[in-house]
Amino acid sequence: MIEKKPLAVVFSLAVTLALFWPVRENWQEKPKDEFPLSYYPMFSHKRKPTYSFTYFVGYDATGNRHTIPYKYLGTGGFNQVRRQVRKSAKTGKHDDLTMEVAKRLARSKREPLTQIVQVEMVKGRYHLEDYFLTKKKEPLKEKVYSRQNIERK
DSSP states (O other): OOOHHHHHHHHHHHHHHHHHGGGGGGGSSSOOOBTTBOOOHHHHSOOOSEEEEEEEEEEETTOOEEEOOGGGTOSSOHHHHHHHHHHHHHTTOHHHHHHHHHHHHHHOOSTTGGGEEEEEEEEEEEEHHHHHHSSOOSOSEEEEEEEEEOOOO
């Protein structure tokens, strides 16, 4: 019969070694990420102070600005829709997507989306610390890719 205690000790030591193996990267000149024993550099790397992304905004008749929910922009989850929007901006298909978003908004029964009369696809640059740590939610810079009026029946 096999002795179970030494086998359990060897197994425990192997698991412990595997768990602590990525810690050795702390002493490397250039630590690297190796799945599945990841060093998680996405949490430790310096980030740029500003970040740009492409999104949709709508305006009502009085000029108030409204963020358009991602479900009106495309199919799939948030990240999938975000990639679709960015791709349409990069490939020059922004007019088609903006027209489709305008049609979806025209059919919407949800407030305040029923009040929107114009929709735009824009690329905005934001200061991350200002955005998350203060009340400065306005973009530093914005570029309008496409604009479409909403026609309701």
